[in-house]
Amino acid sequence: MTTVCIAGGGPAGVMLGLLLARSGVDVVVLEKHADFHRDFRGDTVHPATLQILDELGLAERFHELPHQRVHTIGVVQDGKRIDIADFRRLRVRYPYMAFVPQWDFLDLIASEAARYPGFRLMMSTEVLGVVRENGRIAGVRARGPEGEFEIRSTLVVAADGRHSAIRRDVGAVPRKIGKTLDVIFFRISRRDTDPDEGLCVRVGDGKIFGATDRRTYWQMFTETPKGGYEKVCRDGIEAFRADLAATVPFLADRVHELSSLDDLKLLEARIDRLDTWHAPGLLFIGDAAHAMSPVAGFGVNLAVQDAVATANALVAPLLNTQLTGAAFDDSALAAVQKRRRLTTTLSQGLQRATQRFGIDEALDGSGQPPAPKLFEKFAPAQWLMSRVIGLGFRPEHVRTPGTKQHERRI
Ligand SMILES: Cc1cc2nc3c(=O)[nH]c(=O)nc-3n(C[C@H](O)[C@H](O)[C@H](O)COP(=O)(O)OP(=O)(O)OC[C@H]3O[C@@H](n4cnc5c(N)ncnc54)[C@H](O)[C@@H]3O)c2cc1C
Structure with a gap:
């Protein structure tokens, strides 16, 4: 028995595990x-x-991880770069996007959480x-190295990503928003x-190639409509190299580094959202x-x-339930959705609009997408985008108390 059982050790699950444990809530995070x-x-x-890492006292340790700082996001169209976001315009302590391998980020959060006695990963x-049990979700069934078992908890948090097993098990079906991309x-x-x-997206001739500067290499991506990957496979690596060289000319001298289709990794991108994010105990x-x-x-x-x-x-x-045994008040779960729903809807709306007026038009190849031009013509758009990408529509701040140092497991 524990107070909170979190399914999924991604950014949402591990961060929640740390925040609960540092406030004295017993928590188990299960990661497959x-x-x-x-x-x-x-x-x-x-x-x-x-900023949140700073509020948790982790900013210094985070910045010791190998990372790159990206101050601007740009689009190159017709050979001309247009900055759509410049984080230096924000009045914040850290006016940049840091690029860190996600495992380093998660390791940092998990190792900090492990200092608290109530945390188990x-x-x-x-x-x-x-x-x-009795009309509530009362825990999870899981399979670990030693076989199947159950964990009972006051609350289950499903942070198991866009293919959530819990969502499937309780029959919650998300509403699909916009098209799926490869x-x-x-x-x-x-x-x-x-x-x-920094981070720059190049658009031309029905192709989109994005590049993030990782100092020793470029982390590249290309987006295509759903099924586009199959076409890439049919056309072969030679054709892919030629498209890359044409769209990102400074890479033309090394496209041969892509020796086969095995060097390309496909991920499917979709946007969807549940209408209701909670049920009793979940x-x-x-x-x-x-899904973003x-x-x-x-x-x-x-x-x-x-x-x-x-x-x-x-x-x-x-904590009230953990310390007194009183029943957990499920109405608090609705408050979480209420607080986060609008910012989520707006963020997904922006992703969808970018897809519709930027990506779709660029992939169509019939003309240049109008969206980047807006940033040239309308100066406040860049400030707004910097704010929305950098801080989100409703930035959250850590308001939960940390337990005292002597209560930590050092
Ligand atoms: C192709 C692609 C590229 C993206 N690039 C970016 C980007 O550059 N920047 C950005 O901010 N976002 C990006 N996103 C979106 C981002 O990945 C997600 O929005 C973010 O990871 C969500 O975090 P999460 O913790 O909710 O879920 P996830 O990161 O998906 O984490 C879920 C965790 O749960 C685990 N899990 C799943 N099922 C189970 C189970 N049954 N039992 C136990 N554990 C389970 C998984 O292994 C995983 O560790 C991208 C998405 C896609 C599809």
Whole structure:
């Protein structure tokens, strides 16, 4: 028996685990993988998340991790760069997006959480479904290295991502928003003579290629409509190299580094959202409640902010139940959705609009997408985008108390 059982050790689950444990709430996080290494799913840490790390006293340790700081996001169209966001315009302590391998970020949060006696992280443990009792969700069924078992808890938090097993088990079906895209990731080496351009997306001739400067290599992606990856496979690596060289000319001398289709990794990007994020004893957060596409790199920040809002709303009622045995007040769960719904809807709306007026038009190839031009013509648009990408529509702040140092497991 524990107070909170969290399914999924991604940004939402691990951050919530830390926040609850540091306030004295007993929490178990179940993660199906053996470690935090996984396919590329977003290495962006936004100014708002950096602020949260600062509030948790982790900013210094975070900045000791190998990272790159990206101050601007740009689009190159017709050979001309247009900055759509410049974080230096924000009045914040950390006016940049930090790029850190997600496993380093999660390791940092998990190692901090492990200092608190109430925190338990069970790796290689897959949640199979929920345990129901007296009309409530009363825990989870899981499979670990030693076989299947149950954990009972006052609250189950489903932070198990966009293919959530808990969502499936309770029959919650998210509403699909917009089209699904195929996103293909790959790496290519970086040279000192390459442009110094942070994160830049190049658009041309029906193609989109994005590049993030990782100092020794470029983390590249290209987006296509659903099924586009199959076409890439049919056309072969030669054709892919030619498209890359044509769209990103400074890489033309090294496209041969992509030796076969095995060097390309496909991930599917979708946007969806549950109408209701909670049931008695159960709360969905992060991608399990609202899957985000890679556009503007909102997803990790939103997942972390969900965790902060959840802890802010639930620590007091959870501690009350843990310490006195009183029944948990499920109405607090609705308060989490109420707080996060508008910011989620707006963020997904922006992703969808970018897809419609930027990505779709660029992939169509019939003309240049109108969206980047807006940033040239209308100066406040850049400030607004910097704010929305950097801080989100409603930044959350850590309001939960930390337990005293002597209560920690050092
Ligand atoms: C192709 C692509 C690229 C993206 N790029 C970016 C980006 O650059 N920046 C950005 O901010 N966002 C990006 N996103 C979105 C971002 O990945 C998500 O929004 C974010 O990871 C959500 O965090 P989460 O913790 O809710 O879920 P996840 O990160 O999906 O974490 C869920 C965790 O639960 C675990 N899990 C799943 N099922 C179970 C189970 N049954 N039992 C136990 N554990 C389970 C998983 O292993 C995982 O660790 C991208 C998304 C896609 C699809």
